[in-house]
Amino acid sequence: MWSLSPGMHHLNHGSFGAVPVEVQARQSEWRSRWEANTTSFVAKELTPAVEVAREALAEFVGADAAGLVFVRNASQGVASVVRSLEPELQPDDEIVTTSHDYNAVRQTLQYSAAKRDASVRVVDVPFPIEEPSQVVAAVLEQVTARTKLVVIDHVTSSTGLIFPISEIVAALEPDIPVLIDGAHGPGQVPLRLEELGASWYTGNLHKWVCSPKGAAFLHTRQDRREMTVPTVISHAWNAPMAEGSSRYQGLFDWTGTDDMSPWLVVPESIGAVGAAHPGGWPGVMSRNHDLVVEARGLLADILDVEEPAPEEMIGSMAALPLPDGTGQDPGGLLSPLNSELLDRGLEALVMIWPSWPGQILRVSAHLYNEIGEYRKLGETLSDLAG
Ligand SMILES: Cc1ncc(COP(=O)(O)O)c(C=O)c1O
Structure with missing residues (x-):
């Protein structure tokens, strides 16, 4: 396998x-199809194929497909959210994260906070730890009127802990937006993103779902979609939007010419890994x-x-x-x-x-x-x- x-x-x-061998083979097929007809693949095949992948992912993560976009990795998912929020930050505002966060994510927060004279408040979560409620208590204690965003890992990177995200989201949303860094979530723990109700959840598919590198997603709750844009702005910014289509998805679906084959085989990786166990x-x-x-x-x-x-x-x-x-x-x-x-x-x-x-x-x-x-x-x- x-x-x-x-x-x-x-x-x-x-x-x-x-990546399972059969998924690698399907990815190669998509690449060959693009190389066979370089223009018509993009004009006619790519968008429907992305929709099929999006629908399969939506079912897997328990989300409405309208809130889902593919990104290349969780770093891009986090950066898109934080850079979208950056103009709204005022001096002395705070972004709250925990001492178990991922260094690259912390740097993204620091970068945007520093640009706006805001700051990053790092909540010390104990390790060793006895129970999940310690995480909830530590985070909620540090949220103040100045908190403009709370970033919580679903499964922490260095310490490998599942954090109690439902409890934290339930306590803070919708007043204080929460971004869940789910780089390790999908495929490691079951997801019901619609029920979770966080403003944003970004997850990698290249880790526990065994998709190729370059497959990840961002889910945005409906009320945050208009202000959430990728770090690269492209054609969809001024494109006429057909009835029922979304600028949010249009912007993320095309951020310039790139290899989208990792996204297109997400249904196959979900299928292949799921089929490998009775x-x-x-x-x-x-x-x-x-x-x-x-x-x-x-x-x-x-x-x-x-x-x-x-x-x-x-x-x-x-x-x-x-x-x-x-x-x-x-x-x-x-x-x-x-x-x-x-x-x-x-x-x-x-x-x-x-x-x-x-x-x-x-x-x-x-x-x-x-x-x-x-x-x-x-x-x-x-x-x-x-
Ligand atoms: C918690 C966490 N966030 C973000 C990332 C970044 O993931 P990527 O390098 O795929 O963007 C990782 C990577 O391991 C991670 O563990």
């Missing part, structure tokens, strides 16, 4: 996913969850560390704190241990967290993984620690 190299243990699905997508998610929980227990034993979060906050990724790194701060986000593991045939993720010499190990579980791989990882980390 996969084209992953057999010489490597792939325990880091969370970073860049993996329980369909719920079966995939619970199988991955069970495996990563077992792996976390095994690693905690081998490495002699405490499990830092309750099982209910774990999806298909789990993080464990590692002993402090030694030597000089290597700078950046990744621990030097990463490279040592890669040299030993192990793809896992060791991040510097919250700052050097703190280190955190994150493992993922997908259908191609089995428990012995995590044992090998634990033993290798033990050996490296000396």
Whole structure:
């Protein structure tokens, strides 16, 4: 089903996913169709194909298709929202995020806030953590009359925690807009975006839905669609809008000539991964969850560390704190241990967290993984620690 190299243990699905071979083949077909008829493909085939993909995605994420647009990745989804809001920020306004957010997203927030003399308020969420309500309490305590946007991860990157987004959205919306950074959400946890009711939710499809790189989406609630534009403005800005068509979707659907084949095979990736387990997508998610929980227990034993979060906050990724790194701060986000593991045939993720010499190990579980791989990882980390 996969084209992953057999010489490597792939325990880091969370970073860049993996694409089933049959989905890769369908993507190549779309590319060939465009290359066969370069103009008529765009004129006649592309728009209907994007609509088919959008409808399949809408069903998968429990959303109205009218609120959904494809983007290339979650970074673009976040940037589109934040840059759309930027002109409305006043001096001293605040954007609230948490200490578990993703660095690139934090930089987007900082950039826009700084342009408007506003600021980013970072809510300290504890880790280790005992229960999801600690996240809700920490966030709500820091929201004030100056808060113009709250950005919350659905599943955090470094710490691999499912955050209680429904409770946070219910407490804040519609008065305070919430953007959910769901880079890791789709395919790891079930989504009902219509019920969620957040102003925006952006999600990657290249990770847990196993679509090709370049497939991600932004969902915008109806009342925010007019002000939400992509970071690149193109033809749809002044195009006449036919009855029933939307400028919001027109703008995102074409941000200049690009390869849209990753979007077009989203229905195939949803189908292929769902079909790979007798329980369909719920079966995939619970199988991955069970495996990563077992792996976390095994690693905690081998490495002699405490499990830092309750099982209910774990999806298909789990993080464990590692002993402090030694030597000089290597700078950046990744621990030097990463490279040592890669040299030993192990793809896992060791991040510097919250700052050097703190280190955190994150493992993922997908259908191609089995428990012995995590044992090998634990033993290798033990050996490296000396
Ligand atoms: C929480 C979070 N947000 C945003 C991103 C950015 O995703 P991308 O690089 O696909 O834009 C990531 C990537 O792993 C992430 O973990």
